[in-house]
Amino acid sequence: xxxxxxxxxxxxxxxxxxxxxxxxxxxxxxxxxxxxxxxxxxxxxxxxxxxxxxxxxxxxxxxxxxxxxxxxxxxxxxxxxxxxxxxxxxxxxxxxxxxxxxxxxxxxxxxxxxxxxxxxxxxxxxxxxxxxxxxxxxxxxxxxxxxxxxxxxxxxxxxxxxxxxxxxxxxxxxxxxxxxxxxxxxxxxxxxxxxxxxxxxxxxxxxxxxxxxxxxxxxxxxxxxxxxxxxxxxxxxxxxxxxxxxxxxxxxxxxxxxxxxxxxxxxxxxxxxxxxxxxxxxxxxxxxxxxxxxxxxxxxxxxxxxxxxxxxxxxxxxxxxxxxxxxxxxxxxxxxxxxxxxxxxxxxxxxxxxxxxxxxxxxxxxxxxxxxxxxxxxxxxxxxxxxxxxxxxxxxxxxxxxxxxxxxxxxxxxxxxxx
Numbered sequence: 001x002x003x004x005x006x007x008x009x010x011x012x013x014x015x016x017x018x019x020x021x022x023x024x025x026x027x028x029x030x031x032x033x034x035x036x037x038x039x040x041x042x043x044x045x046x047x048x049x050x051x052x053x054x055x056x057x058x059x060x061x062x063x064x065x066x067x068x069x070x071x072x073x074x075x076x077x078x079x080x081x082x083x084x085x086x087x088x089x090x091x092x093x094x095x096x097x098x099x100x101x102x103x104x105x106x107x108x109x110x111x112x113x114x115x116x117x118x119x120x121x122x123x124x125x126x127x128x129x130x131x132x133x134x135x136x137x138x139x140x141x142x143x144x145x146x147x148x149x150x151x152x153x154x155x156x157x158x159x160x161x162x163x164x165x166x167x168x169x170x171x172x173x174x175x176x177x178x179x180x181x182x183x184x185x186x187x188x189x190x191x192x193x194x195x196x197x198x199x200x201x202x203x204x205x206x207x208x209x210x211x212x213x214x215x216x217x218x219x220x221x222x223x224x225x226x227x228x229x230x231x232x233x234x235x236x237x238x239x240x241x242x243x244x245x246x247x248x249x250x251x252x253x254x255x256x257x258x259x260x261x262x263x264x265x266x267x268x269x270x271x272x273x274x275x276x277x278x279x280x281x282x283x284x285x286x287x288x289x290x291x292x293x294x295x296x297x298x299x300x301x302x303x304x305x306x307x308x309x310x311x312x313x314x315x316x317x318x319x320x321x322x323x324x325x326x327x328x329x330x331x332x333x334x335x336x337x338x339x340x341x342x343x344x345x346x347x348x349x350x351x352x353x354x355x356x357x358x359x360x361x362x363x364x365x366x367x368x369x370x371x372x373x374x375x376x377x378x379x380x381x382x383x384x385x386x387x388x389x390x391x392x393x394x395x396x397x398x399x400x401x402x403x404x405x406x407x408x409x410x411x412x413x414x415x416x417x418x419x
Contacts, residue, residue, distance in 0.1 A: 040205065040209060043204075047205075051197060051198070055192055056175075059192075062111075063175045064257065065098075066095065067177060073088075074086075074113075075087070076185065081116065082179070084185050095122060108160060108191070108192055109157050109160065109191050109192065110160070110172075111123070111191070113188055114187040114189065117132075138174055138189070141176055141187050145184055147174065149172075153169050155169070157191070157193075165193060170191055172189055172191040175187065246258035250309060250310065255327060256329055256330060259329075259337070260392075262337070263392075271385060274382035280340060282382070283337065283338065283381075284377065285335070285337060285338075285377065286349065286376070286377045287333065287399040289374045290309075290371060300364045300367070304365050307364070309332065312371065313326070316334070316353065321338075323339060335395075336353075341379075343381075347412050350375050353373065354409070358373075358408065374399055374407045375409070376395045376410075377395065377410055377412035398413065
């Protein structure tokens with residue numbers, strides 16, 4: 001081996017540890033950068049997906065809470081082209097108040113309701129009412145009949161409280177409003193200020209990347225804890241909206257929409273029981289109307305009438321079984337569903353409700369009152385099972401027979417359930 005070769009080998013030997021060290025550091029740095037890049041991309045993508053789902057989900061619940069509880073404010077009309085929605089100017093204040101109740105938890109800055117023609121029939125900014133919105137997202141919502149989500153950055157808007165918000169990130173969800181037959185009859189657009197949420201996501205991204213630089217596993221665990229903690233307040237807000245969408249705001253019992261949804265589930269369960277030849281006693285329906293309730297409002301005022309309705313629902317709720325469903329059908333009309341109940345028991349429960357309400361002492365403005373009920377009761381079994389609409393219409397007609405025959409009575413057709 002010559003000297004030159006020995007010199008080359010010696011130089012290589014001396015250079016090799018540094019060379020491999022630098023190569024290792026470069027490889028580790030490349031892996032770290034790659035992991036940081038992948039983590040950033042994944043986190044950013046998940047953040048946007050979660051944000052989109054959160055905004056759309058909360059907007060759907062807000063639309064449900066408004067559209068299905070403010071039935072006196074929003075009218076569904078039939079036109080030659082199909083169902084359409086209409087809102088009278090007299091109802092604008094009611095909707096404004098309802099939306100302001102949701103302002104704080106959801107950070108809503110604008111709400112617009114469009115009819116089937118794309119004309120604004122209600123807006124939190126009254127100057128828009130009667131206008132047609134040419135936005136691509138709105139047109140896309142009508143064409144696809146699905147939820148559309150759009151984000152506009154660095155916007156200046158006036159929120160529901162009349163305050164100006166500058167340089168915000170504005171997320172708008174367009175929620176199609178469908179008639180019960182599936183036809184489009186309008187669009188509910190909810191715009192929310194997501195600046196704080198996006199800033200929170202950005203902050204958590206930086207923190208997550210710093211944690212990943214020291215320990216990927218530790219970063220993942222801590223990020224999960226931080227994200228769960230940060231999302232708790234938002235989840236509480238969504239839970240509140242979900243409660244508003246399914247509950248009658250006056251009495252605290254189920255609203256009509258939620259009651260009908262659960263009734264459809266019970267009927268589906270009965271159909272499956274029939275197919276499997278399983279035991280199922282049937283489903284009872286009891287429709288109740290408070291007799292002469294308008295006179296209570298006229299004499300004592302609506303506040304006393306509302307208090308009386310709350311006390312009435314408390315008394316009725318104490319009579320029912322834990323798994324019975326009790327909801328407000330509309331005004332002073334209430335509907336009870338009695339799952340897995342025999343026909344004879346339906347008649348018995350209806351009579352018991354009549355007697356207990358009749359004998360109970362109610363108060364209005366420190367004045368004792370006696371309430372009576374007009375009750376319609378029916379029962380359906382797994383044989384000859386009908387649609388929910390027909391069943392409800394039938395029990396409603398039985399209740400009106402009770403009213404026509406003098407009130408304070410039960411009219412039922414469950415004496416022969418097997419017939």
